[in-house]
Amino acid sequence: MTTATLTKPRAVMEVLRGDPSSRRPADTNSAAGLRAELEDGIFSIIGSVQLTTPLLIRSSDLRAAPATTDLGSSPLGKLRGVLLMQVLRLQSVGVTTQQPFNDALDAWRSEQPGELAIQFDQLSADERARLATDVTAHALTLLRTLGDVPRHWPVRTMVRASQRLAGGSVLVSDVVDLVVGSPKGAVASVALLDVTSAPLGANAERVARFHALLQTLRTGEVPRCTCALSTATGELWSIDVNHELLARSTHELLDTIRYHWSQR
């Protein structure tokens, strides 16, 4: 069931925690079926061809429908996204930043980023000032809506997942911004959060489903919920993960693979 919180949420962290007394038992059976469905679907698309360079699918490939322009994928949009991610990571370990742009920039540069850093260095003073204002505004919304992260909570940021399918011919890769909870328990407790600086729409919902699918394939356990937070509007969508949602994401992933395969 998909639920959209129309009223202002309490705090994102509270929504991610949910009600501990009403959690469903952990589903560790669905992953194998979903993987088989994906393998069958990919076989129907690419056949038995073994690619030397795998077809790489990322969450950004699902974000935009083919032949449309995604403003978030512009250089400034990408820079805003990676810097906001740094703000989220600092907040997740209890460091509240007073100068979000400068701190995010320090943190990002320490990771020795590649091509995007060159793009940042090539920005004019006007563009840099605009980016700083933009990041500061989005960071304030993020910090206000996120709430405090309790010290004892099992929180992880920038959690990567990669799955080789069709004998390695297709590589599906994903990064979830924030993961709360730990799999391998008796009840489903994992909540996923995707933070985007764009307003929420069909793309954000598709990416949230994709995160849930990849997390299921990676850990073998279905997460409890997958959420999307927009720092443009402060809006939060929380979606319970069930088999129907995962099956839908499987079909969306197969459609994306079909599209990219046809473009090769």
Added chain:
Amino acid sequence: MTTMTHRRYRAYELVELVRAPVEEVSTLSSEQRRQLTLRFRAVAGLEHRRLDAWSVERAGSSQSAFHWTPATTRRILGSAALRRVVSGGGALLDAVNDEIAQYLARAATGHARDGSLARWLADAPVAVRALATAESLNWARTLDEVARSLGQPPTIAAADVYYDVASARTTLRARRDLVIDDAAGRVIVRVRNGSPGRHAGPGLRSDLTIDALGDVEGKAARRFIGVWPDAGVVLAVEGTFDNLRAGAHDLVRTAVAQQRQRPLKAA
């Protein structure tokens, strides 16, 4: 014949791999060590070299120079923080912060040399230290999850295994994160980010060999398990003589490949 087990990263699979008996656990004799030393001496260069599973997987191709970044601090800080929590309790985040504070104190009292982690942390802005905390926390939680999936409590390794090959200017390093040592022998778990590449098997076997070389009696681990949580994949090799020999061959081959690349670099 070498063998390798491939499993999904699930708790019951790991428990089975830890418990399952193996047909043979080999021990390296002094003569076998001597033979390996002779092979490395034959490819000794002017510079000291360090070989590990990563260099085997990359067939000896040169790696970029090491720099401290939040990502490169995560294993040191995260594992130490988890050890702290296992022995003394408390929250992992506090343990990571305590570890960083300890490094900062070392730098403040002048006990840290240039280029060390303590010096890097001391010179880093607050935001960079916070990012190192976030990375270390990720690592510690992942390692904790793997440790809880093994079915019996492991020891969190305090250091990797190093083996200096005498008069060959070569140091071998085997990575290990969790160790289970019982009557049936050692089981070693190594956790890696990303997904296993095409040469992950040879890398795992070379770790098995280096670990056996680093053991005083030359006894191989019962099983060496590589866990890739990002990919949800587990690979394992048993401590058989064939696996040890294959690991040694791969290490020597990597040394030869590195030796061949050096003149090209110089040119």
